Amino acid sequence: MSELKESTKVSFRDKLTTVSEEGKRVWVYPKKPKGRLYNYRSIVAVILMMFFFITPFIKYKGDPILLLNVIERKFIIYGVIFWPQDFHLIVLSIISLVVFIILFTVVFGRLFCGWVCPQTIFMEFVFRQIEYLIEGDYHKQKKLARQEWNFEKIWKKSLKQIIFFGIAFIVANTFLAYLIGIDQLELLIQDSPMHHAYSFAAIVLFSGVFYFIFAFFREQVCTIVCPYGRLQGVLLDDKSVVVAYDYKRGEPKGKYNPLEDRESSGKGDCIDCLSCVVVCPTNIDIRNGTQLECINCTACMDACDAVMDRVKRPRGLIRYDSEKGISKGKRSVFTPRSIAYSTFLTALFILVGTLFNFRTDFETTILRQRGTLFQEYGENSYSNIYQVEVVNKTRTPHHVEVKMLEPKGEVFTMGDPIIVEKGEAKSGTFLAVLNKDQLSSSNTKITFGVFSDGLEIEKYTVTFIGPNSLDKK
Secondary structure, three states, rough: HHHHHHHHHOHHHHOOOEEOOOOOOOOOOOOOOOOHHHHHHHHHHHHHHHHHHHHHEEEOOOOOOOEEEEEEEEEOOOEEEEHHHHHHHHHHHHHHHHHHHHHHHHHHHHHHHHHHOOOHHHHHHHHHHHHHHOOOOOHHHHHHHHHOOOOOHHHHHHHHHHHHHHHHHHHHHHHHHHHHOHHHHHHHHHHHHHHHHHHHHHHHHHHHHHHHHHHHHEEEHHHHOOOOHHHHHOOOOOOOEEEOOOOHHHHHOOOOOOOOOEEEEEOOOOOOHHHHHHHHOOOHHHOOOOOOOOOOHHHHHHHHHHHHHHHOOOOEEEEOOOOHHHHOOOOOOOOOOHHHHHHHHHHHHHHHHHHHHHOEEEEEEEOOOOOOEEEEEEOOEEEEEEEEEEOOOOOOEEEEEEEEEEEEOOOEEOOOEEOOOOEEEEEEEEEEEEEEHOOOOOEEEEEEEEEEEEEEEEEEEEEEEEHHHHHOO
């Protein structure tokens, strides 16, 4: 890295490339990228967008296959329903995902940002593509921005913004479908907005936010707002694999001369053509090294490889590599940090997997009614009043009843039968009756069985209260 610092200026680290010396926004007009990696990224983007737009319509047993209802704390992940009582599993799963992303960043840098981040996917493969289609490539876009407001500029800019907002509206509705479900969303669309004022306001707000981000804010999300980008400086080290410029091979830079032998002239492979700069969506020069703004989108790699082909030099002047790999030729993903993160992540996965394995379809609680004592029930029996609460995590309603398993006694449900709808918690009250000769003390342990449609779902041991005189026997 010392060789790179000696051959380049480092003032670029003092400011953002999208902000001018006067503190004004520098609008970025990247050249439309093309190349092998860009084609791979396009395939990944299409797959992810298909997943995003199609998934809300897929149902399993009458429910969406994926639902993230944060308001009601109801989550469906690939057909498995998680109710508020399972919220700890969702939290642990999110923590595991965060640790996985951190580990991935330690080893592979911001590969996530360049390949699967929603901001990158929609910006580069939807909104910029429309911009290229209407306004042309970066030269034409710059020319259009500089020219006076004539008919051409008005209709192109207006058409672009209308399409942008239409796409933002579709994206916002799709995003809302993940929160409330596609059926509820269809009702909101078909019904009058006045009947669902809050939901309609939410859709308009979501649409406005998406429109603002992709039409105006753009790469500023990655460089200013996104906390993941800010963490890059903490997570990366000289062994992390990132999009990197091989300064040992490329320096010193020099213009290309087909009649010149670059090796004998002492020039490096970089011909200072700036192809890597004009395609960058965050307006950086990757030859200055790893920077905050770099999202590892590989556009510079494709551009540089195309130039290397033309000047008959080997590809890979800009490539996936680590600082240690470039400076010393040593590449290893097994570092103390990556091993530590992997160990912690494995432990998290084991914990989450164990909790998922012990997750049951029902949760029951039986408690003696507060503020009540025993009562005589006939001449030879005592009774206690209990409350049972049942949480139904299945997709169908169930009829629940309680039976006394040990010792043998009678149970009488007080009130209506306990029928628990799907995803609901319902409580009921029942009377437990034991003969006097079955009680050996004032606190006798008894076991109830909770049955759903005739099948035992859980056992519960509680205390049966009797008179204090039983303790003196």
